[in-house]
Amino acid sequence: MHFLTIAEWDEGIWQKVRSIYQEAFANHGGKPEKVIRNMFIRCNCHLHVVLNRDFPVGMAITGEINSSKVLIIDYFAIIPNYRGQGIGKEFVQYLKTWANQHEYYHSLLLEVENDQTKETSNRITFWERCGFTLLKNYIHHYIWVPEPYQAMTLMLQDSIPLLRGEEAFKYISAFHRKSFQGTN
Numbered sequence: 001m002h003f004l005t006i007a008e009w010d011e012g013i014w015q016k017v018r019s020i021y022q023e024a025f026a027n028h029g030g031k032p033e034k035v036i037r038n039m040f041i042r043c044n045c046h047l048h049v050v051l052n053r054d055f056p057v058g059m060a061i062t063g064e065i066n067s068s069k070v071l072i073i074d075y076f077a078i079i080p081n082y083r084g085q086g087i088g089k090e091f092v093q094y095l096k097t098w099a100n101q102h103e104y105y106h107s108l109l110l111e112v113e114n115d116q117t118k119e120t121s122n123r124i125t126f127w128e129r130c131g132f133t134l135l136k137n138y139i140h141h142y143i144w145v146p147e148p149y150q151a152m153t154l155m156l157q158d159s160i161p162l163l164r165g166e167e168a169f170k171y172i173s174a175f176h177r178k179s180f181q182g183t184n
Contacts, residue, residue: 003094004049009040017059024077039179050091057082065175073110092130106160114148138165
């Protein structure tokens with residue numbers, strides 16, 4: 001496996017990972033493609049790809065808001081045939097290493113559904129095995145989606161205190177707002 005990270009929209013690479021994105025998120029919280037493109041303009045985003053030879057088997061979109069030093073993992077997916085082989089965990093390790101190499105980020109942040117399903121429980125367990133902490137002290141309710149969410153974070157610098165859930169969602173909500181700005 002090898003990894004690729006790009007900081008600007010690349011139509012050719014997007015076409016290679018588009019099916020991974022659509023399968024994982026089209027019916028479950030995915031943003032329209034025009035919003036994804038906009039994120040690269042407005043949110044200092046990166047597209048990360050895990051490749052088996054030259055075949056993409058996973059993708060992630062990360063971004064930040066207003067020089068926050070928090071890297072938000074907005075989307076993360078491994079294709080079904082490659083799950084359960086440690087590739088997802090290796091991909092998360094790549095993202096941690098990538099963030100640490102920039103010496104700019106002090107934490108990674110993501111959101112997970114706050115429902116009582118096996119899928120959500122498995123997702124939380126995966127992220128916890130990768131070193132993330134579920135911020136149980138706050139449940140966020142968006143006005144535009146019915147399900148509530150919680151944040152998970154991984155601190156990259158020991159000297160920085162763990163984010164609180166409400167603080168985490170200030171970053172996440174600002175990121176989502178900026179993602180959609182100008183896409184009408």
